[in-house]
Amino acid sequence: MTTLRKYYRYFSVTSTQSVLEGFFLEMPLRKLAQDPYKLLRVMGLREGHVLLDVGCGTGFLAFPAASIVGDKGLVYAVDISDKYLWKLRQRAAKLCVKNILPVRARAEELDGVPDRSADRVVFMLSLHHIEDKGRALSQVRRKMKQDSLLMVYEPIASRMLGHGTEPSEIIPLLRQKGFEPYLFEKGRLFWAAIFTPL
Ligand SMILES: C[S@@+](CC[C@H](N)C(=O)[O-])C[C@H]1O[C@@H](n2cnc3c(N)ncnc32)[C@H](O)[C@@H]1O
Known part of the structure; x- marks a missing residue:
């Protein structure tokens, strides 16, 4: 009952975040299909x-990333959602994680993230x-160091009832913004790619 109440409080959210999205992001089984450690290793x-985690949500990648980068590293966890950042802060406090810096910002501005600070950047299910x-x-490009990498992981719009993006549209946009694809994989429902800044 307490758990249900906690979920209700968390997911009785603004119009921009659906209950379904919340459940999907928190589903324990998700880690099997989208193993965060594997994704971070590939990056x-x-x-x-x-690490700059753009549209971090409740920290699906941010927490595993924090354990990899350690005390000498840092994870900028950026999101526009107060609800998701609240949940992320609660979790960080509970787990005594100190190397995640939650940043309430739009990806289009990225206020609070210094230029040329990121070794790795990720848009995990957030770009669409x-x-x-x-x-x-363009903002992300400014935040990246010279030898850095960017990962984009997206649902394939045409296979997810329009909810997602098509790599054939996003990759040219990335090229236009100064990124070169370095690895690309298209699955049945999701696509992922890693880019180097030119
Ligand atoms: C489907 S969720 C993915 C969350 C997380 N990356 C994950 O994989 O669990 C998309 C996230 O993008 C965030 N978002 C949407 N538009 C944004 C924007 N303009 N700037 C920053 N974050 C944004 C949402 O608030 C949400 O947390």
């Missing part, structure tokens, strides 16, 4: 790195939610 995240993708990608 080459390591101890001491700074962002209104001005071009502007967000």
Whole structure:
């Protein structure tokens, strides 16, 4: 009952976040299909790195990332949702995680994240939610160090009832914003790619 009440409080949210999205993001089984440690390993995240997690939600990637980057590293957890950031802060306090910095910002502005600070950047299921993708990608580009990498992980719009993006549209936009694809994978429902800044 207490758990149900907690979920109700958390998911009785604003019009922008549906109950379904909340459940999906928190589903324990999700880690099997989208193993966060595997994704972070593919990105080459390591101890001491700074990760910029854009549209971090409740921290699906931010917490595993924090354990990899350690005390000398940092995770900027950026989201526009107060609800999700509240949940992330609660979890960080409970787990005594000190190397996640929650930032309430739009991806299109990224206020609070210093320029040329990030070794790795990730948009995990968030790019399709962002209104001005071009502007967000330009901002992200400014935040990245020279030898950094960007990962985009997205639902395939045509296979998810329009909820997502098509790589054929997003990859040219990324190229236009100064990114070169380095790895690309298209599954049945999701696509993922890693980009280097030019
Ligand atoms: C489907 S959730 C993914 C959350 C998290 N990355 C995950 O995989 O669990 C999309 C997230 O993007 C955030 N978001 C949407 N538009 C945004 C924007 N313009 N700037 C920053 N975050 C945004 C939402 O608040 C939400 O937390």
